[in-house]
Amino acid sequence: MTRRVADSPKPLYQQLADSLRAKIISGELSPGSQLPTEKDLCEEFATARQTVRHGLAVLVNEGLISPARPRGYFVRRHELSYVRPQSEWRPQPSSPEMDRWMEEQTTLGREPSQRISVEIIQPPSKVAERLNIQPTSLVVARRRVRYIDSEPFNINDTFYPYELVKGSEILNPADIARGASQVLTELGYEQVRATDEIEARMPLPDEVARLELGPGNPVLVHRLTGYTANDEPVRCTVNVLIGSKHVVLFERVKPGKASL
Amino acid sequence: MTRRVADSPKPLYQQLADSLRAKIISGELSPGSQLPTEKDLCEEFATARQTVRHGLAVLVNEGLISPARPRGYFVRRHELSYVRPQSEWRPQPSSPEMDRWMEEQTTLGREPSQRISVEIIQPPSKVAERLNIQPTSLVVARRRVRYIDSEPFNINDTFYPYELVKGSEILNPADIARGASQVLTELGYEQVRATDEIEARMPLPDEVARLELGPGNPVLVHRLTGYTANDEPVRCTVNVLIGSKHVVLFERVKPGKASL
DNA sequence: CAGGTGGCATTGTCTAGTCAATCCGCACCA
DNA sequence: TGGTGCGGATTGACTAGACAATGCCACCTG
Numbered sequence: 194m195t196r197r198v199a200d201s202p203k204p205l206y207q208q209l210a211d212s213l214r215a216k217i218i219s220g221e222l223s224p225g226s227q228l229p230t231e232k233d234l235c236e237e238f239a240t241a242r243q244t245v246r247h248g249l250a251v252l253v254n255e256g257l258i259s260p261a262r263p264r265g266y267f268v269r270r271h272e273l274s275y276v277r278p279q280s281e282w283r284p285q286p287s288s289p290e291m292d293r294w295m296e297e298q299t300t301l302g303r304e305p306s307q308r309i310s311v312e313i314i315q316p317p318s319k320v321a322e323r324l325n326i327q328p329t330s331l332v333v334a335r336r337r338v339r340y341i342d343s344e345p346f347n348i349n350d351t352f353y354p355y356e357l358v359k360g361s362e363i364l365n366p367a368d369i370a371r372g373a374s375q376v377l378t379e380l381g382y383e384q385v386r387a388t389d390e391i392e393a394r395m396p397l398p399d400e401v402a403r404l405e406l407g408p409g410n411p412v413l414v415h416r417l418t419g420y421t422a423n424d425e426p427v428r429c430t431v432n433v434l435i436g437s438k439h440v441v442l443f444e445r446v447k448p449g450k451a452s453l
Numbered sequence: 454m455t456r457r458v459a460d461s462p463k464p465l466y467q468q469l470a471d472s473l474r475a476k477i478i479s480g481e482l483s484p485g486s487q488l489p490t491e492k493d494l495c496e497e498f499a500t501a502r503q504t505v506r507h508g509l510a511v512l513v514n515e516g517l518i519s520p521a522r523p524r525g526y527f528v529r530r531h532e533l534s535y536v537r538p539q540s541e542w543r544p545q546p547s548s549p550e551m552d553r554w555m556e557e558q559t560t561l562g563r564e565p566s567q568r569i570s571v572e573i574i575q576p577p578s579k580v581a582e583r584l585n586i587q588p589t590s591l592v593v594a595r596r597r598v599r600y601i602d603s604e605p606f607n608i609n610d611t612f613y614p615y616e617l618v619k620g621s622e623i624l625n626p627a628d629i630a631r632g633a634s635q636v637l638t639e640l641g642y643e644q645v646r647a648t649d650e651i652e653a654r655m656p657l658p659d660e661v662a663r664l665e666l667g668p669g670n671p672v673l674v675h676r677l678t679g680y681t682a683n684d685e686p687v688r689c690t691v692n693v694l695i696g697s698k699h700v701v702l703f704e705r706v707k708p709g710k711a712s713l
Numbered sequence: 714c715a716g717g718t719g720g721c722a723t724t725g726t727c728t729a730g731t732c733a734a735t736c737c738g739c740a741c742c743a
Numbered sequence: 744t745g746g747t748g749c750g751g752a753t754t755g756a757c758t759a760g761a762c763a764a765t766g767c768c769a770c771c772t773g
Contacts (some may be wrong), residue, residue, distance in 0.1 A: 204726060214658065230753065241728045243503075246754090254514045254668055256655045263735050263753035273652065282707050385710040389703040392533065393653035393673040393696035395516045398474065408514055411671030411696065413653040422710070436653035436671065443649040443703055447542050464756060490723065501758045506724090523723035523765050 209238055209248030217257050217268055228258060228266040256409035256437065271437045274301075278389050278417060279443060281374060292368055298341060305346075307339045311366040313355060316429075320352045323418045323429045331355040333363060335373070338403055345404045348433040357382055357427060374419070374428075382427045384419035391415050391441060400433055411436040469498055469508030477517050477528055488518060488526040516669035516697065533700045536692075538649050538677060541634065552628055558601060565606075567599045571626040573615060576689075580612045583678045583689045591615035593623060595633070598663055605664045608693040617642055617687060634679070634688075642687045644679035651675050651701060660693055671696040 203211070216222045229237065234245045249266060252258045260266050280293070291299065298305035312334045315321075321328040337349040351373065353363060362369055362376050369376060374384050396404065396412045404412075415432040434441075463471070476482045489497065494505045509526060512518045518526050540553070551559065558565035572594045575581075581588040597609040611633065613623060622629055622636050629636060634644050656664065656672045664672075675692040694701075 206726080211658075218657070232753080241730090243729085244727060247726085250510070251668075254655075260754065261736095262755070263751095264737080265753065271654075278703075279705060282705075385707045387705045389705070391651055391673070391701040391703075392699065393671045393694075394531075395514070395669060395671060397478070398471075408511075409655060411653045411655060413651070413673075434653075439652065441651040443538075443651075445539060445542075445647045445649065447645045466756080492723080501760090503759090504757060507756085520724065521766095522725070523721095524767080525723065 205238060205240055206244050206248035206251065209234065209240075209245060210251040213248070213252060214255070214257060217252075222268050224268050224270040226268050227264075228268070230265055253407075254409045256411070259407060259409070269437070273440045274438060276415070276432075276434065276439050276441045277443075278387075278415070278441065281372075281387075292370060292372060294339065295368075303341045304343070305339065305341055306343070307337050307368075309366045309368065310336050311364055312336070313364075316352055319416070320429045320431070323416070324352065324354055324426045326354055333358055335363060335366075345435070346438060347435060348400065348403055349430065350433075351428055351430040353377075353428050354426075377419075377427055382421050382425075384427055385422050386420040386424070388418050388420075389415060389443075390417075393436065396433070404433070404435055406435065413439055413441065415441060465498060465500055466504050466508035466511065469494065469500075469505060470511040473508070473512060474515070474517060477512075482528050484528050484530040486528050487524075488528070490525055513667075514669045516671070519667060519669070529697070531697045534698060536675070536694065536699050536701045537703075538647075538675070538701065539703060541632075541647075552630060552632060554599065555628075563601045564603070565599065565601055566603070567597050567628075569626045569628070570596050571624055572596070573624075576612055579676070580689045580691070583676070584612065584614055584686045586614055593618055595623060595626075605695070606698060607695060608660065608663055609690065610692075611688055611690040613637075613688050614686075637679075637687055642681050642685075644687055645682050646680040646684070648678050648680075649675060649703075650677075653696065656693070664693070664695055666695065673699055673701065675701060 213222070213228065222228065228249075231242055231245050231249070234248075235242055238245065249258070249260075253260065253266075257269060258266050259269050295305045295307070313331055314334050315329060316324065316326070316332040316334075318328055320332065321330075324332065326332075331354075332352045333355055335351045335353070339346045339349060357380065358364065358377070361380060363373055377384060392414050393411055394414065396406050396410065400406070400412060406412075413432075413434040413436050415430075415434060417428075417430040417432070418426055419428045419430075420426050473482070473488065482488065488509075491502055491505050491509070494508075495502055498505065509518070509520075513520065513526075517529060519529050520526050555565050555567070573591055574594050575589055576584065576586070576592040576594075578588055580592065581590075584592065586592070591614075592612045593615055595611045595613070599606045599609060617640065618624065618637070621640060623633055637644060652674050653671055654674065656666050656670065660666070660672060666672075673692075673694040673696055675690075675694060677688075677690040677692070678686055679688045679690075680686050
């Protein structure tokens with residue numbers, strides 16, 4: 194038997210999703226609060242459990258709620274941190290122990306940590322294009338997963354043409370306090386120009402694994418290519434940021450106008 | 454009866470999703486091609502239709518496939534257009550008939566169109582913050598939905614403090630060929646500085662409606678605030694870009710280094 | 714040949730159940 | 744007092760069906 198009326202074209206699971214979504218957006222159900230259980234919703238909407246689950250799945254995939262088995266469904270929290278790509282040109286961090294990101298997060302009262310690994314590989318095609326090299330030539334991939342309060346925060350993979358950085362500190366899978374771009378400068382490849390490409394998509398399986406993501410969690414992909422004064426690309430960084438945790442911020446001044 | 458073996462902890466619907474996802478990523482199933490029907494997959498995986506549908510739903514929500522009822526499921530295409538926020542400082546468009554975006558798209562051989570509406574409202578809280586005004590004061594909201602080849606492409610809503618622009622051309626819900634920021638300059642509020650904030654999230658219901666989005670389609674939100682030489686905010690633009698169709702591009706030069 | 718029309722394959726919605734997995738708290742025992 | 748184990752509530756996985764809705768295509772009709 195179908196409980197849908199001819200006049201109401203919307204399927205029941207959509208009505209359920211709409212109803213709960215409205216409560217979440219209006220704030221009636223605030224972040225962190227618990228939703229009614231599936232059983233309760235079955236009774237409220239006089240329907241089978243599968244239909245209720247279908248409606249809840251819609252909201253899960255919209256990133257609005259997440260199930261915490263077997264405690265129930267909860268409204269998700271969204272706390273955004275700013276990412277400022279331009280800050281890489283700023284003065285060096287004061288502490289020689291930590292890189293810029295670690296220092297920033299510590300200042301904000303969080304507990305940052307990161308896992309670094311280094312590989313020598315053939316570059317992914319998008320990276321090869323941006324570094325202007327053959328896909329068969331070698332690059333050094335410096336891969337980082339960064340954590341805050343032991344929760345995954347973002348992925349930060351930087352690719353350098355192998356010929357440029359061989360034998361340098363960059364091959365060492367440890368923190369480089371003064372920054373990898375400082376090392377590049379010392380090697381004679383100062384990065385004076387950069388392009389930033391930013392896109393949004395759903396994560397790939399390996400990203401899901403590395404960032405421990407569930408459904409309804411898009412990622413912000415920030416691809417940064419750095420060039421020398423001769424317009425030679427020296428590095429390509431691929432940042433994969435969890436959408437619900439990051440905002441990327443740029444500041445621009447009209448050409449010809451005095452900057453601050 | 455459960456067909457899951459004790460050794461294989463993955464549920465069947467995940468195995469199905471993994472199997473098809475691998476074929477899509479490897480290219481065995483190329484963009485635009487059709488997947489096996491639900492019935493075929495039921496036989497292949499020896500399972501009930503609901504389980505197959507569950508597996509397919511995973512891929513739909515990952516943005517990899519989309520169902521075209523009743524023809525079957527197809528691998529989604531992703532074609533990205535570049536968005537360059539910095540180009541607003543560039544010389545004016547040559548044609549007096551079209552604004553910059555329309556002209557760019559026409560040059561690329563596409564058929565752009567847009568729907569413009571203007572309202573005078575109280576600003577959303579995020580906009581009020583950025584314009585540094587009370588949430589109860591009035592703003593002019595110039596709303597645009599842009600289409601390419603009659604498919605929705607992005608949303609482009611700009612908010613101006615009402616006091617700044619009242620009586621001007623900006624209240625007119627039509628194309629402003631020389632650009633709205635030129636009008637602001639003529640009114641004595643030249644925008645010489647801007648900040649860009651970019652985030653990724655799943656779309657809200659009104660965005661789903663305006664952009665005709667299905668599941669698995671994250672959006673890129675680009676929030677642009679423009680300031681005068683006195684650091685007064687003069688406008689706040691909220692661009693909602695369909696993730697699978699846009700890349701935002703910035704170019705930077707290290708301070709103190711000569712630009713091109 | 715143009716236009717309608719009906720059948721068919723396919724996906725969409727929904728039911729009513731079973732059994733598994735997980736976490737939490739409470740009762741019980743040492 | 745402190746662990747320890749058990750049970751209950753809840754979500755997760757899956758089955759085997761029914762009927763609706765949609766778009767396409769082949770066929771019939773004028």
